Amino acid sequence: xxxxxxxxxxxxxxxxxxxxxxxxxxxxxxxxxxxxxxxxxxxxxxxxxxxxxxxxxxxxxxxxxxxxxxxxxxxxxxxxxxxxxxxxxxxxxxxxxxxxxxxxxxxxxxxxxxxxxxxxxxxxxxxxxxxxxxxxxxxxxxxxxxxxxxxxxxxxxxxxxxxxxxxxxxxxxxxxxxxxxxxxxxxxxxxxxxxxxxxxxxxxxxxxxxxxxxxxxxxxxxxxxxxxxxxxxxxxxxxxxxxxxxxxxxxxxxxxxxxxxxxxxxxxxxxxxxxxxxxxxxxxxxxxxxxxxxxxxxxxxxxxxxxxxxxxxxxxxxxxxxxxxxxxxxxxxxxxxxxxxxxxxxxxxxxxxxxxxxxxxxxxxxxxxxxxxxxxxxxxxxxxxxxxxxxxxxxxxxxxxxxxxxxxxxxxxxxxxxxxxxxxxxxxx
Amino acid sequence: xxxxxxxxxxxxxxxxxxxxxxxxxxxxxxxxxxxxxxxxxxxxxxxxxxxxxxxxxxxxxxxxxxxxxxxxxxxxxxxxxxxxxxxxxxxxxxxxxxxxxxxxxxxxxxxxxxxxxxxxxxxxxxxxxxxxxxxxxxxxxxxxxxxxxxxxxxxxxxxxxxxxxxxxxxxxxxxxxxxxxxxxxxxxxxxxxxxxxxxxxxxxxxxxxxxxxxxxxxxxxxxxxxxxxxxxxxxxxxxxxxxxxxxxxxxxxxxxxxxxxxxxxxxxxxxxxxxxxxxxxxxxxxxxxxxxxxxxxxxxxxxxxxxxxxxxxxxxxxxxxxxxxxxxxxxxxxxxxxxxxxxxxxxxxxxxxxxxxxxxxxxxxxxxxxxxxxxxxxxxxxxxxxxxxxxxxxxxxxxxxxxxxxxxxxxxxxxxxxxxxxxxxxxxx
Numbered sequence: 119x120x121x122x123x124x125x126x127x128x129x130x131x132x133x134x135x136x137x138x139x140x141x142x143x144x145x146x147x148x149x150x151x152x153x154x155x156x157x158x159x160x161x162x163x164x165x166x167x168x169x170x171x172x173x174x175x176x177x178x179x180x181x182x183x184x185x186x187x188x189x190x191x192x193x194x195x196x197x198x199x200x201x202x203x204x205x206x207x208x209x210x211x212x213x214x215x216x217x218x219x220x221x222x223x224x225x226x227x228x229x230x231x232x233x234x235x236x237x238x239x240x241x242x243x244x245x246x247x248x249x250x251x252x253x254x255x256x257x258x259x260x261x262x263x264x265x266x267x268x269x270x271x272x273x274x275x276x277x278x279x280x281x282x283x284x285x286x287x288x289x290x291x292x293x294x295x296x297x298x299x300x301x302x303x304x305x306x307x308x309x310x311x312x313x314x315x316x317x318x319x320x321x322x323x324x325x326x327x328x329x330x331x332x333x334x335x336x337x338x339x340x341x342x343x344x345x346x347x348x349x350x351x352x353x354x355x356x357x358x359x360x361x362x363x364x365x366x367x368x369x370x371x372x373x374x375x376x377x378x379x380x381x382x383x384x385x386x387x388x389x390x391x392x393x394x395x396x397x398x399x400x401x402x403x404x405x406x407x408x409x410x411x412x413x414x415x416x417x418x419x420x421x422x423x424x425x426x427x428x429x430x431x432x433x434x435x436x437x438x439x440x441x442x443x444x445x446x447x448x449x450x451x452x453x454x455x456x457x458x459x460x461x462x463x464x465x466x467x468x469x470x471x472x473x474x475x476x477x478x479x480x481x482x483x484x485x486x487x488x489x490x491x492x493x494x495x496x497x498x499x500x501x502x503x504x505x506x507x508x509x510x511x512x513x514x515x516x517x518x519x520x521x522x523x524x525x526x527x528x529x530x531x532x533x534x535x536x537x538x539x540x541x542x543x544x545x546x547x
Numbered sequence: 548x549x550x551x552x553x554x555x556x557x558x559x560x561x562x563x564x565x566x567x568x569x570x571x572x573x574x575x576x577x578x579x580x581x582x583x584x585x586x587x588x589x590x591x592x593x594x595x596x597x598x599x600x601x602x603x604x605x606x607x608x609x610x611x612x613x614x615x616x617x618x619x620x621x622x623x624x625x626x627x628x629x630x631x632x633x634x635x636x637x638x639x640x641x642x643x644x645x646x647x648x649x650x651x652x653x654x655x656x657x658x659x660x661x662x663x664x665x666x667x668x669x670x671x672x673x674x675x676x677x678x679x680x681x682x683x684x685x686x687x688x689x690x691x692x693x694x695x696x697x698x699x700x701x702x703x704x705x706x707x708x709x710x711x712x713x714x715x716x717x718x719x720x721x722x723x724x725x726x727x728x729x730x731x732x733x734x735x736x737x738x739x740x741x742x743x744x745x746x747x748x749x750x751x752x753x754x755x756x757x758x759x760x761x762x763x764x765x766x767x768x769x770x771x772x773x774x775x776x777x778x779x780x781x782x783x784x785x786x787x788x789x790x791x792x793x794x795x796x797x798x799x800x801x802x803x804x805x806x807x808x809x810x811x812x813x814x815x816x817x818x819x820x821x822x823x824x825x826x827x828x829x830x831x832x833x834x835x836x837x838x839x840x841x842x843x844x845x846x847x848x849x850x851x852x853x854x855x856x857x858x859x860x861x862x863x864x865x866x867x868x869x870x871x872x873x874x875x876x877x878x879x880x881x882x883x884x885x886x887x888x889x890x891x892x893x894x895x896x897x898x899x900x901x902x903x904x905x906x907x908x909x910x911x912x913x914x915x916x917x918x919x920x921x922x923x924x925x926x927x928x929x930x931x932x933x934x935x936x937x938x939x940x941x942x943x944x945x946x947x948x949x950x951x952x953x954x955x956x957x958x959x960x961x962x963x964x965x966x967x968x969x970x971x972x973x974x975x976x
Contacts, residue, residue, distance in 0.1 A: 187927045187934025194888050225922045353886075411937075413882035437937065439922075453842035454880060457782075459623050493654045493868075496962040497969025498616045505616025508840075508866065513942045533925040540926025 120144050122162035125169040131476020133465055134501055143483040146521035151479055165487045167516060172232025172484035173441040174473035176403040177384050177432025180236055181210055183222040184540045186437045196352050196412045207240055208289040209543050212254040219262025221536035227266050227525045228532060229439050229512035230486035234268055237319055237346060239275035239293045246291035253308050264312030267525045273346045275319035276301040276326050276334045282362040298333030317344035323359045323367040331374035345376055349383035351414050356388050368393035387415045398426040405434035406447030416451045420461040429470040440512035445471040464504040487517035549573050551591035554598040560905020562894055563930050564597060572912040575950035580908055594916045596945060601661025601913035602870040603902035605832040606813050606861025609665055610639055612651040613969045615866045625781050625841045636669055637718045638972050641683040648691025650965035656695050656954045657961060658868050658941035659915035663697055666748055666775060668704035668722045675720035682737050693741030696954045702775045704748035705730040705755050705763045711791040727762030746773035752788045752796040760803035774805060778812035780843050785817050797822035816844045827855040834863035835876030845880045849890040858899040869941035874900040893933040916946035
């Protein structure tokens, strides 16, 4: 089936916006792009505003959505927040995770996200008991994405220790497979339905020994699969790593062979120039609204970019689901630290939010359209990329398409589903 | 005329939310507050969601709204941004300022702002020539607020020098009255119509000498009027002040008698512990989204609070108009610097955003209602103040009332007016 979209304006990945763009879509793929078409052809669907490649959410813990608005009253640190998150993790089962994933991914679709990378570590039943289907939890996540029509990269995390040299305890037992070999065996059995595919994750140097890391790296290599890891989110992680191994988390991952063009380091806040040198060619996923919330600090995004590291963004804890806000926060938080404006251009920030490939012939038709008639964008200049990144929000998204198929979701029903899924977990009416 | 509002939930200023609150409003004022009314009485208007005191925007430069999305592409600093802002200032006249103020204040009303403090320094015609009405520009601002029905505090700024010891030049000539006495004479002639009142401002230590400051302080004192000043927004301002006077901007203002309970220091980012000691009993207005944008830095909000300084928030450059975002940014940016969560409670942040008085019998019925059925607030806990501050946005505002009178504005028409007012200034079609 061939579909034609006429976009009033479209950002194809370059330095500016094109006017009057016709996208031809055959099945799932963009088959041609024509610019300068001043009026909507009769056989085309009309997209007012500006159409972009869909947003790519490169780091999500979907179940953390149930913590939104519930961890903010008191004082504390990342580590006290983690105790609250563990309480939540202890409450989930495959059914409740499926309901929460479906509703949260629908929230993401409303925000223009077309691909989500789910960093998944909540694998087993209470006490670490295997479910009848050992991938029941992963399959619940896959089903949630399939229900919505979102493209999913499920990076299944190996999680073996509760801190360097410490056994898993309490809810952490739900994360563990015992050995990297058992992890790999389980992951090989994941069925990726819908728009899902499977990748690997090393949870962090806190949770995986260098020996086990090598197994995960080997699995990712033999499957040509993406490999993710949390890296240097907190100074305490660095300190524990230097104590145990005499090197930084990035160096440990490097020694295990993890780094390279299939590797994404999540956070990479407390990294040295040497670390950045090792990360050249890899991707760093920054998650600024979560990093503000958890008092993690500010990633050295300018130095990473200068060092040949690709930048991506993630909604991480899903306390906020708005990749435009994540993208501008990269630059804004850098300004707070540097006292200078413009480390990153608007186009660079948009590339981080969209995976960087642009709208490309032969690639999947994953698209988001942003309305430009809200008060937020009123008065935006003709070259509106700066306004888009710094003034628009998820609330301005009007259309979302994954693989040539429109995702139509009513915001009110999504909110009702989400409300129900969250309250059920906290045993609220 | 008596009006009854039944609020599903209301925040009256305390530590939590009350359920089923009936507000009785006589004329402009709240005449009684009754809690625990489970169903909407037949004679009451229904407010679903949560009703709060209206947001108080304690610092605005309304004309900067026309810069939104237009200063973000390049690199640079506060000072290169200021050159762009001066270009804009050179284009305005009373008619175009009126149109821009009316549309921008309507955007503020949609965001739940019921009171705005306009820090006004663009007084005169090109080259500093007086308009036939020397307050033509101030009156344009007053008319804009009156058109919308917003409560306005017009703090008219004395601006005499273009940097310490340097004459005004270029567009700055439009800001100057020559002497503090001429400033006072002009300000005495402002006619405050509608919900407007007049206060005073010392633009900054860069623009007003200590002698002239004393005149402004005297004017404010004899009129029992609020007095505002930009204070230590940038390190360069501190350096120039120490060079010229051997003391900090706060100390200079203190010596001039400016500080006290009618005084608001705007920004107060680069302040010492001694400065904070002097500011006890004054208010500091932080403007976090602008301070991020202009790479100003992070105000020491925790130390200010601990030092007995009141906190307020402002939208300042109006690149963002969302006081919930300003309020949470106080805490979030503090986390980035401190590595700790919870310097400020949600209630403290809401007090900063609403002027702190709560919904009080005998005070004006200035109210905002936030809908709680969006995806942003889905799953919020019963005690929803944390969720409100950290997850809601201006887009969630459903009702706004100033002095007992509903402000009804259609978002689409506001956006069209705003678009037209901004484009006219840049000579765009």
